Amino acid sequence: MEKHRAIPHGYMTAGEIAKKMGVTVRTMQYYDKEGLLSPSAESEGGRRLYTDKDIVKLHQIQSMKYLGFSLEDIKTRLPSINTPEEVASVLAQQTHAIREKINTLTNVLEATEKLRAEVLHIQTVDWSKYANILVLLQAKHDLYWAYKHFDDKLLEHVYSFDKESMEAIANTQNRMLEKVSEFQKNGISPKSEQGQSFAKEYWDIIMDFTKGDMSLLPKLTELANKHGDIKWKSKQEFIEKALELYFTRLRYNPYEGVDSK
Numbered sequence: 271m272e273k274h275r276a277i278p279h280g281y282m283t284a285g286e287i288a289k290k291m292g293v294t295v296r297t298m299q300y301y302d303k304e305g306l307l308s309p310s311a312e313s314e315g316g317r318r319l320y321t322d323k324d325i326v327k328l329h330q331i332q333s334m335k336y337l338g339f340s341l342e343d344i345k346t347r348l349p350s351i352n353t354p355e356e357v358a359s360v361l362a363q364q365t366h367a368i369r370e371k372i373n374t375l376t377n378v379l380e381a382t383e384k385l386r387a388e389v390l391h392i393q394t395v396d397w398s399k400y401a402n403i404l405v406l407l408q409a410k411h412d413l414y415w416a417y418k419h420f421d422d423k424l425l426e427h428v429y430s431f432d433k434e435s436m437e438a439i440a441n442t443q444n445r446m447l448e449k450v451s452e453f454q455k456n457g458i459s460p461k462s463e464q465g466q467s468f469a470k471e472y473w474d475i476i477m478d479f480t481k482g483d484m485s486l487l488p489k490l491t492e493l494a495n496k497h498g499d500i501k502w503k504s505k506q507e508f509i510e511k512a513l514e515l516y517f518t519r520l521r522y523n524p525y526e527g528v529d530s531k
Contacts, residue, residue, distance in 0.1 A: 460512035469516035
């Protein structure tokens, strides 16, 4: 670190840079102590001196702190910024981080708003149910709305899965619904080879979810039919038709002898 008898042109004291950037001198001292932003020079009287380059670095630190990065994380992410390419690289990294944070906050906001609506609909305080709704929301599961209709038996069954398994089930369900959309878009019928291959895969997924407990089927069917969305109903009609044909060919009735109570 250079030492100066007086404050030369192009240098600022900690107080001056703090005022310019809207932080406190104590913050500047703390950043220096933590190795985040050391002064570029020091006067013979011991005053910390900073340059415009330090202002840019301080801006990076404050921005990353605002974005939720820890000081340790900021320290490891802050590269040297001595060339236009390095400055551009830092700004590109910051732009990417900001976009990721915006996406995260957007998802959190959406989940919070939907959970609030569900809480008001349920009209009871049930933290276990809230937690599982959030898992489905975070997985962007189209059936999160149905969770509020789950009875005690279905809830107990869902609780038998860990978070990772629930997310996997949700993602698989979404994938299958997307496949139905593609079938409908391309005019593929439930009785076609592709439609029947889909039916087998869908039925295997249902069996994986129910773990072979056939008494869960009537409730799952009831929930599927409660959805008011027109697009959902169209997909459900395709699925039901495909499964009906699949069971007919197998000469198998999964609901035979089933008691949902």
